[in-house]
Amino acid sequence: MSAAPGSNAWLDELTWDKDGLIPAIAQDAETGDVLMFAWMNRDALARTVETGEAVYFSRSRGKLWHKGEESGHTQKIREIRIDCDNDVVLLKIEQVGGIACHTGRRSCFFQRYLADGRWEAVDPVLKDPKEIYK
Amino acid sequence: MSAAPGSNAWLDELTWDKDGLIPAIAQDAETGDVLMFAWMNRDALARTVETGEAVYFSRSRGKLWHKGEESGHTQKIREIRIDCDNDVVLLKIEQVGGIACHTGRRSCFFQRYLADGRWEAVDPVLKDPKEIYK
Numbered sequence: 001m002s003a004a005p006g007s008n009a010w011l012d013e014l015t016w017d018k019d020g021l022i023p024a025i026a027q028d029a030e031t032g033d034v035l036m037f038a039w040m041n042r043d044a045l046a047r048t049v050e051t052g053e054a055v056y057f058s059r060s061r062g063k064l065w066h067k068g069e070e071s072g073h074t075q076k077i078r079e080i081r082i083d084c085d086n087d088v089v090l091l092k093i094e095q096v097g098g099i100a101c102h103t104g105r106r107s108c109f110f111q112r113y114l115a116d117g118r119w120e121a122v123d124p125v126l127k128d129p130k131e132i133y134k
Numbered sequence: 135m136s137a138a139p140g141s142n143a144w145l146d147e148l149t150w151d152k153d154g155l156i157p158a159i160a161q162d163a164e165t166g167d168v169l170m171f172a173w174m175n176r177d178a179l180a181r182t183v184e185t186g187e188a189v190y191f192s193r194s195r196g197k198l199w200h201k202g203e204e205s206g207h208t209q210k211i212r213e214i215r216i217d218c219d220n221d222v223v224l225l226k227i228e229q230v231g232g233i234a235c236h237t238g239r240r241s242c243f244f245q246r247y248l249a250d251g252r253w254e255a256v257d258p259v260l261k262d263p264k265e266i267y268k
Contacts, residue, residue, distance in 0.1 A: 010251045025159055025168060032166020034159060037222040049247070080247035084235050088171040090243045101218050109224045113183070113214040117144045 011042050015087040021057060022089055026067075026100065029078040029092040035100035036108040038065075040089060052077050054091055071132045073097040104129045145176050149221035155191060156223055160201075160234065163212040163226040169234035170242040172199075174223060186211050188225055205266045207231040238263045 016022055021039045028035055038056040040048070044064055047055040051066075054075035058065040068074030079092040101108040103125060110123035150156055155173045162169055172190040174182070178198055181189040185200075188209035192199040202208030213226040235242040237259060244257035 007251065010247070010253060013253060023157055023171060025171065027166075027168055032161075034161055034168065034224055037157060037159065037217060081243040082245045082247075082253060083171060083242040084237050084239075084244070085242075086245075086253075088243075090168055103218050105218075108217040108219075109215040109222075110218070111216045111220075113144070113216075117141065119144060119147060119216060119220075 008042070008046065011046060013086055014045075014082065014089075015085060016042065017087075021059070022087060024054075024056060024089040024091060026054060026075055026091045026093050026095075029094055033107055034109055035075075035093070035095055035106070038067075045089065048077060048091070049080070054093060068096060071097070071099070071102075073099050073132070075100070099126055099132070102129060102133075104132060142176070142180065145180060147220055148179075148216065148223075149219060150176065151221075155193070156221060158188075158190060158223040158225060160188060160209055160225045160227050160229075163228055167241055168243055169209075169227070169229055169240070172201075179223065182211060182225070183214070188227060202230060205231070205233070205236075207233050207266070209234070233260055233266070236263060236267075238266060 014022055020041050024038050024040045026035045039059055041057040044055045044057045054067045056065045056067060074096045075093040077091060077093055081090040098106060104127040105123050105125055110121050111119045112122045114120050148156055154175050158172050158174045160169045173193055175191040178189045178191045188201045190199045190201060208230045209227040211225060211227055215224040232240060238261040239257050239259055244255050245253045246256045248254050
């Protein structure tokens with residue numbers, strides 16, 4: 001973040017919550033599948049733009065999280081959008097390795113509501129997480 | 135919410151934040167376009183399932199918000215998914231009227247980041263908001 005003052009005006013245009021965060025949705029740029037949801041702070045979004053790969057802010061670990069830093073399943077940025085209230089980010093990405101979820105599935109949204117009041121995992125595990133996180 | 139105790143076990147499986155809310159993403163079931171992002175409380179999600187139309191919780195107004203109640207642009211539920219942490223909801227919907235955004239655009243995510251550090255509205259207004267909200 002060595003840029004000159006004022007050059008981050010595009011970050012100032014966003015509405016950050018009281019914790020300095022903004023929700024971020026990652027969508028497969030080709031298929032349109034929603035792959036995951038996470039949070040960003042200013043630094044995460046700035047680094048995402050700088051590096052061309054998705055960087056989130058891990059609320060549980062309290063630090064930046066370069067998606068794929070352990071798994072290799074990075075997300076290459078194709079396009080970044082924001083919504084009408086400037087308070088949600090949508091990343092259109094290429095999912096390296098085809099797996100976004102830590103469970104080894106393509107998308108984190110693999111549980112579907114069934115009419116009888118149950119959630120069911122409906123998408124396959126593509127790779128054993130033990131093989132992903134060695 | 136007149137259901138017998140215990141019948142909302144599927145709601146208990148979700149992780150609600152300290153305000154009792156969960157993020158919700160609405161995606162066009164046909165095209166895969168991400169149309170909007172909002173929040174739900176337990177009652178909103180229960181009513182969404184009961185009515186087959188998206189009901190959110192408006193944080194600004196502090197009450198349930200049946201999407202389209204003013205505009206007529208309701209969202210018919212095709213599928214409901216949750217993510218691996220049970221703390222984000224993904225609605226696959228049919229957008230009645232083809233307009234999800236209060237600006238009269240199809241999607242709320244109509245602003246794209248340009249390489250020179252600007253956000254630009256890149257999608258057309260399909261209908262004048264004055265004609266939507268009379």
